[in-house]
Every structure is written in C-alpha cells, then in structure tokens.
Amino acid sequence: MDSNVLESNDAYPRVRQLDCGEVTIRFAENYxxxxxxxxxxxxxxxxxxxxLPTNCDNEEGFYSLCSVAVKDRWNVTDCFFHGVxxxxxxxxxxxxxxxxxxxxxxxxxxxxxxxxSGATVxxxxxRPIPPKGYVALGDVARNQYGSDAKPDVREVxxxxxxxxxxxxLDGNTFIWDDAGSHGDHDVSLWEIRPDQRVEGDNTIFVASGGFVAARKHSKPNRPYRDTVLRVLKLPIFPVDGGEIPVPDVSGYDEPPKTEHMLKSYFYVPCTALTAxxxxxxxxxxxxSPFYRLERHVKYSPCDGFYNNKAPTPISLTITTESGVTxxxxxxxxxxxSLTVTAEGGCKFIGGTVTCELSASFGWERTKSEEIFASETKEEGYTVPPWSAMGIYLLDEVIYVKRGDGSDFANNRxxxxxxxxxEVVCWVDPAHKDDKTE
Structure with a gap:
C-alpha cells in the first residue's frame, strides 16, 4: 500500500500527509x-x-517546526488523546x-x-532565530536551564x-501561565492561529500547532514581525474532473437526464473543522487526519422541456429559485465548519486552518454574489417555430467527507x-427555410 495513505477502500484512500508543492505536511504521531x-x-x-518525526515514510525528511503545549495535563506523551x-x-x-x-x-x-519556581524538572x-528570508513558527522547550540548555539548531x-x-492571538488562544509559582521569571503561553481575514485563491493557511511564549502573564503585543506569530501559507492542488456535459438537444424528444459528476476534489487538514x-x-x-472536499455537478432542466411543432413561436415565463439560503x-x-455566503464566498473559519475555497472548487471568487445569492427570479424565453429547447441550470452538491469517504451529520x-x-435549442432541419407566422 502507498505509504502516504491509511488503510481504506480504493475509492477513498485516507490521506495521511498533504503534498503542497515545495513541501509536504503531516501531523506528528509521536511525542x-x-x-x-x-x-x-x-x-x-x-x-x-x-x-517526533517517527512513523513517517521517510523519517529523515520530516522535521518539526516547534514544541507543542497540552494544558491541564502532566507528563503527556499521547498528544492526540488531548486533541493536540x-x-x-x-x-x-x-x-x-x-x-x-x-x-x-x-x-x-x-x-x-x-x-x-519549585518545579520538579x-x-x-x-525562540528560533531564523536565517535571513525565513521565519520561525513557534517556540521550543527544553528540560534544563542555564548556558547549556539551548536547543540544537537541527531540532526544528x-x-x-x-x-x-x-x-x-485572541482570548481563545491562551494555554498556560506560571502565576503562583513564584519563579524568577513570568511567562504565559499562547496558541498561534491563522488570521481569519487572510485570503488567497487555492491557498491554505495552517497553524504549526505550536505556541508563543510571552515574558508576562498577559497576551504578547504586536508587531508580528518581532515574534513567531506566523502560520504556513501553502498551495492547494484540486483535482479537476473535466468538462461538465450539457444535455444534447437533437430532436423533439427530451434528451436523457444526466447524472451528477465529480467536478473537483481536494484535501484539507482535519483542524480546518471545528465540527x-x-x-x-x-x-x-x-x-481521518485529512478531510476530502468534493464538488458534484449536473445540468438539470429548469422547468421542463419544450418542443414547438408549429409555425409560430411560443413565449414562456419561467420562475427559478437559486443560490444558498x-x-x-x-x-x-x-x-x-464550512461557510458559504454571497458576501464571503466559500471558506473554512474558526479552526487552526483557514482557506478561501471558491477557486479550489472551480468557481470565480468575484462571482460569489451571482453564484450563492438566494433569489427567486422570473425570466422570459421564446421557443422558435419547429424547434425544441431545453433551459438548464447547474445543480451542485458540496460534500465535506472524512478521509475514508464516510459522511457525517450535515456535511453537504x-x-x-x-x-x-445553458439554453440549448434545436431547429427542425425540415423547416429551417420556412417563414415564421
């Protein structure tokens, strides 16, 4: 089996690491x-x-970015158990x-x-000092202090x-402080999260899972460039399922209805979801360390199929309901945890991963209002003489699926x-030269 996937069925390999172009990321399994x-x-x-970069397909190739903190617990070795x-x-x-x-x-x-401080250990x-042109994404802990305590530069x-x-950092990112310990130095630890306001097509913003240490019992101040308040900004590579077939109107009979096709899919870390x-x-x-997002589409008749076997045109008024309520x-x-609105497009917010997904699904982000606005509209159409016409709108279904392809409550x-x-019209060739009445 491919070392990049967990055991699962062939249709839905449960991805355990994410290829982001220049780099691959995954969650550490051992601590x-x-x-x-x-x-x-x-x-x-x-x-x-x-x-620890163990249980990876290439242990020499993976590195940690920083230490992680588990609040309210001692001697933790299974961080997963504590949701970290x-x-x-x-x-x-x-x-x-x-x-x-x-x-x-x-x-x-x-x-x-x-x-x-009185601590047993x-x-x-x-704080890592990066080379020019690089940044650190979290602080590093050691189990000693003094001149020999500095971590190895090869550790992260x-x-x-x-x-x-x-x-x-916000009020929800506080982890721990040493208030009451009476040590020589004050400290507080804060979880680093993506800024919900950042945007970028086919881009994912991922927190390292680490923390920033402030030399006081209150939140660190800006500017960000003087701290390690940074997150990964990495590309998403959606898989495109190809062109969406439009029904072929080639006679007076209604063409067969089409089935939903998988238009695109891609993966995001499970930490994008708060639900x-x-x-x-x-x-x-x-x-399910990575969730799979899918867009399924098909063209469906708007309000039936129209054929006109007469020398006069037919006028129609059709009412359609579209968008996201x-x-x-x-x-x-x-x-x-996925929000879809006319104002903001399609995005994950609230977790330790932020991403604007309109472009990844194949939509133009500038058309969010047109695509997602909930509206009822009346439009007029004319069916020409001796012709058949279908008016088709795109039915869409968006899924957020677990890594094994399974659904969960309210995931679509x-x-x-x-x-x-799409307005598709066929004119009877036997009457193409007829004059209309």
Whole structure:
C-alpha cells in the first residue's frame, strides 16, 4: 500500500500527509514530554512536548517546526488523546532560482526558564532565530536551564517567509501561565492561529500547532514581525474532473437526464473543522487526519422541456429559485465548519486552518454574489417555430467527507447555480427555410 495513505477502500484512500508543492505536511504521531510544571505551586498545569518525526515514510525528511503545549495535563506523551498535534514538514524540491523552502535556525533566543519556581524538572523555552528570508513558527522547550540548555539548531525548521502569513492571538488562544509559582521569571503561553481575514485563491493557511511564549502573564503585543506569530501559507492542488456535459438537444424528444459528476476534489487538514460531532479531535488525528472536499455537478432542466411543432413561436415565463439560503448555509457551517455566503464566498473559519475555497472548487471568487445569492427570479424565453429547447441550470452538491469517504451529520450542501445557465435549442432541419407566422 502507498505509504502516504491509511488503510481504506480504493475509492477513498485516507490521506495521511498533504503534498503542497515545495513541501509536504503531516501531523506528528509521536511525542516526547520535555517538561511539565509539577511541583512549582502554580495555579495551572501544562506539558510541553516535542513532535517526533517517527512513523513517517521517510523519517529523515520530516522535521518539526516547534514544541507543542497540552494544558491541564502532566507528563503527556499521547498528544492526540488531548486533541493536540504538531505539524511535521518535509521539503520536496527546490524551484530554480529560489532558496529552499526550509532552513534550520542559526541560533536561539532565551524566552523563559523555571529557576526558583519549585518545579520538579528544570525547564526553559527558546525562540528560533531564523536565517535571513525565513521565519520561525513557534517556540521550543527544553528540560534544563542555564548556558547549556539551548536547543540544537537541527531540532526544528524555519520556513521561507513567502510560504508563511501573519498569525493571530485572541482570548481563545491562551494555554498556560506560571502565576503562583513564584519563579524568577513570568511567562504565559499562547496558541498561534491563522488570521481569519487572510485570503488567497487555492491557498491554505495552517497553524504549526505550536505556541508563543510571552515574558508576562498577559497576551504578547504586536508587531508580528518581532515574534513567531506566523502560520504556513501553502498551495492547494484540486483535482479537476473535466468538462461538465450539457444535455444534447437533437430532436423533439427530451434528451436523457444526466447524472451528477465529480467536478473537483481536494484535501484539507482535519483542524480546518471545528465540527464533526460524531468524531472527536483525537479520532480525527488517528483515523481521518485529512478531510476530502468534493464538488458534484449536473445540468438539470429548469422547468421542463419544450418542443414547438408549429409555425409560430411560443413565449414562456419561467420562475427559478437559486443560490444558498441562510438556513442551508447555517446547517453546513454547524455540521462541517464550512461557510458559504454571497458576501464571503466559500471558506473554512474558526479552526487552526483557514482557506478561501471558491477557486479550489472551480468557481470565480468575484462571482460569489451571482453564484450563492438566494433569489427567486422570473425570466422570459421564446421557443422558435419547429424547434425544441431545453433551459438548464447547474445543480451542485458540496460534500465535506472524512478521509475514508464516510459522511457525517450535515456535511453537504445542495443548491442551484443560476450563473451557469445553458439554453440549448434545436431547429427542425425540415423547416429551417420556412417563414415564421
């Protein structure tokens, strides 16, 4: 079996790593607990862990980006169990004329240590200092302090700056602080998340799973460039299913109805979803680390099929309902974390992954209003003499599926795309030279 997939059926290989062009990413499956604050007398507990590049198809090729933190737990070695995972990254190739996507830090900056805190195990936190043109994506923990505690520069990777974007901290990203420990230095840890406002066609913004350490018990301040508040900015490569067949009107008889075809699909990390109520984050990391998004389409007759076996034209008024209703949008958002609106297009928001997906599904993002706006419209048509005519709108179904192809509650959205209308007319060749009445 391909080492990039988990065991599953052939139709839906459960992808365990994502090829993003210059780099491949995956979730670390194994972790080493570097430090926890047992014995320090603080108000809160935490474990700081190192993601290990083991159980990968090429262990030498994958590296961690930073340490991860599990709040309210001691001596953690199974981060998945606590809903936490760090990203591992591997370089695939170096484009001509470019610097490599990954580079080791040139040094580390001290951020904090547990001196005089009372903690059973010595601990310290360090910030990678990247080479010029690169950025770090999180801080690194050590199980000692002092002059010899600095991590090995080969332990983590920094990422070329153009493959990253600004991250954010907010009230929901707090992890831990050492308040009450009476150590020599204050510290607080904050989870790094993508900025929900960032956009980019066929681009995914992925948090490293790491944290930023502030030398105080409150949130770090801007500017971002002075910190490690960065996330990965990587391309998505959708698979295109080809041209959408339009019904062939070639006579007075209505052509056969077409079936939905798989127009496009691609994968996103499970951390893009804040919902899948029947599968915990732990199970997602183990069983469905990447979810598959699919767009299925077909042309359907708008209001029947019209044939005119008379010398006079027929005038029609047809009423159509198209777009995405508020109720449907809210149901999909609650079930699969995917929002589809006329104002904002199609995107994941709220998780540790952000992406605008209109272009990935094959829609023009500038036409979001035309595609998704819920409306009822009346339009007039004329069926010429001695002719047959079909008016077709595009029926769309969007799925968010687990890695094995299974569905879950409210994981799909169906709607009519009126912007893709096709009017197909056939004129009887026996009457093509007839004069109309």
């Amino acid at each position: 080493k607990c570097i430090w926890d604050e047992r014995g320090n007398g603080g108000d809160k507990c935490v474990s700081l862990c190192r993601p 995972a760090g990203i591992l990254i591997k370089q695939n190739y170096v484009p001509e004329g470019q610097q490599p996507a990954l580079a080791h830090p040139i040094d580390y900056e001290w951020r904090w240590d547990s001196v005089n 010595e601990g310290s936190i360090w 990777m920094c990422v070329r700056e153009d493959l990253t974007a600004d991250g954010i 899948d109520k029947d599968m915990s984050r732990e199970r997602q990391f183990r069983e 508020k109720a449907k949008s809210e149901t999909l958002s609650a079930g699969a 959205l169906s709607f009519t795309n009126a912007s893709a209308k």
